[in-house]
Amino acid sequence: MRDGRPSVADIRAMKAAGQKLSMLYVTTPDEAAAAAAAGIDMLSIEGRFFDAAMREAAGRCFVQVGLPYGPHGALVTAEDYLRAAFAFMRLGGDCFYCAASLEIQKALCDNAVPVVAHVGLIPSQCTWTGGFKAVGKTAGSAKAVWDHVKRLEAIGCFGAELEVVPDRVAEVIARSTPLIMLGMGAGAGADAQYLFAEDVLGYTPGHKPRHAKTYRDFAAEYRRLQQERIGAFREFIADVRTGAYPEPCHAVPIADAELEGFLAAIGR
Numbered sequence: 239m240r241d242g243r244p245s246v247a248d249i250r251a252m253k254a255a256g257q258k259l260s261m262l263y264v265t266t267p268d269e270a271a272a273a274a275a276a277g278i279d280m281l282s283i284e285g286r287f288f289d290a291a292m293r294e295a296a297g298r299c300f301v302q303v304g305l306p307y308g309p310h311g312a313l314v315t316a317e318d319y320l321r322a323a324f325a326f327m328r329l330g331g332d333c334f335y336c337a338a339s340l341e342i343q344k345a346l347c348d349n350a351v352p353v354v355a356h357v358g359l360i361p362s363q364c365t366w367t368g369g370f371k372a373v374g375k376t377a378g379s380a381k382a383v384w385d386h387v388k389r390l391e392a393i394g395c396f397g398a399e400l401e402v403v404p405d406r407v408a409e410v411i412a413r414s415t416p417l418i419m420l421g422m423g424a425g426a427g428a429d430a431q432y433l434f435a436e437d438v439l440g441y442t443p444g445h446k447p448r449h450a451k452t453y454r455d456f457a458a459e460y461r462r463l464q465q466e467r468i469g470a471f472r473e474f475i476a477d478v479r480t481g482a483y484p485e486p487c488h489a490v491p492i493a494d495a496e497l498e499g500f501l502a503a504i505g506r
Contacts, residue, residue, distance in 0.1 A: 243278070246333065246396055250278075253418055259430035261302075261420055262438065267295035269435045274299050280420075280430060282335065285311070285326060293330035303331035304352055307362045308337055323351045332394055337362050340389060340448045347394035354420065355395050357386045359402040372423075373496040374403040383407065387415050399432065400424045402449070423449030462474035 244252070252259060261280040264270050265287050273281055274297030281296055284304040293301065303326045305319055306312070313319050319342050324333045334354035336343050337360055350453045358373045367373050374380040383403055390398055397418030400408055405425020412419040412428050421428020436442045437450035441457040477483035492500075 244300045244330070249280075249300060249397075249418055250416070253416075253429045259418075261430045262265040263432070263434040265435070266466060267285075267291050270295035270299070271297070273435070280432075282432065285322060287324060288329065288331065292443060300332045300337050301330065302333045304335040305338075307336075313338070316342045319346055320351070323349075327351070337398070340393060343390070344393040352396040353394075355390045355398040356401065356419075357383050357390070357398050357403075358400050358408075358424065372404065374404045374407045380404070382406045384411060387411055387417060389416060391417060397429075400428055402447075423426055423447060 249259070260277075261282060262269075262278050263282040264273060264274050265284070270281060270283070270292055274295065278299055280302060281299045282302045282304065283296070285306060288301075288303050303323075305322050305326075313322055319336060319338060322360065323331075325344055326334065333354050333355045334346065335356070336346060337356045343353050343355055353496055359367065359370065360500075361370070363369040364370055367379075374383045387398060395417060397420060400419045400421050402423040403411075405427060408419070408421060408424035409427025412421075418430065419428045420430045420432045422432045433450060434442070437446060439453060439454050439456040440452040442450065442458055446452075474483065
């Protein structure tokens with residue numbers, strides 16, 4: 239453990255011991271702090287959300303920082319990815335998600351950057367596998383996922399997100415690789431179960447994935463809070479228009495003598 243939080247070696251030891259890990263994708267310090275307080279093992283935080291405040295909020299959680307793939311971010315070359323990874327490492331990132339080419343992933347691995355790749359349904363590349371749907375449902379497709387994992391092993395990756403792959407395929411893969419397999423819709427055999435906080439808290443916009451499970455209804459609470467905001471703002475407008483705001487308690491007082499002196503000074 240480093241500063242009370244797991245290292246790459248610790249996460250690997252947890253896999254070896256058969257410990258099932260919990261993982262959440264979070265976007266705010268409040269979510270990160272709640273995850274840390276609850277005892278979540280791993281957090282996934284996109285680079286655009288990761289800063290010193292997020293690292294502090296994440297506490298003892300092991301943090302994966304997302305390096306945005308070319309079409310979805312500014313990183314293109316291996317040097318781009320290395321600079322970003324090292325910058326986020328200085329802020330306390332523990333491992334780094336990268337869905338770029340094997341060449342770029344290898345460049346990161348060769349520089350001792352703990353890389354988490356992506357296999358199965360890869361959202362940024364799903365046009366090649368037919369869109370947002372399961373991958374690995376045929377023998378040939380499952381073998382392709384297996385081969386991808388083996389290529390990642392060969393270049394030295396630390397782990398891989400294993401997304402929307404049949405559970406029995408995912409179990410065989412997770413059992414047969416030293417990589418930490420972060421399962422999202424891949425069944426109970428993955429090394430970690432990975433969900434988005436928005437799904438867990440019930441405020442997912444639009445389609446909710448089949449693998450998502452909702453534990454609280456924050457959507458209703460957010461709707462209630464929005465109505466409360468609107469109501470408060472309307473009351474403020476009314477107070478301004480009627481003169482009910484500001485009251486004397488909201489103003490800075492001045493002694494009568496000082497006010498008289500000021501008026502005299504300006505000829506009033």
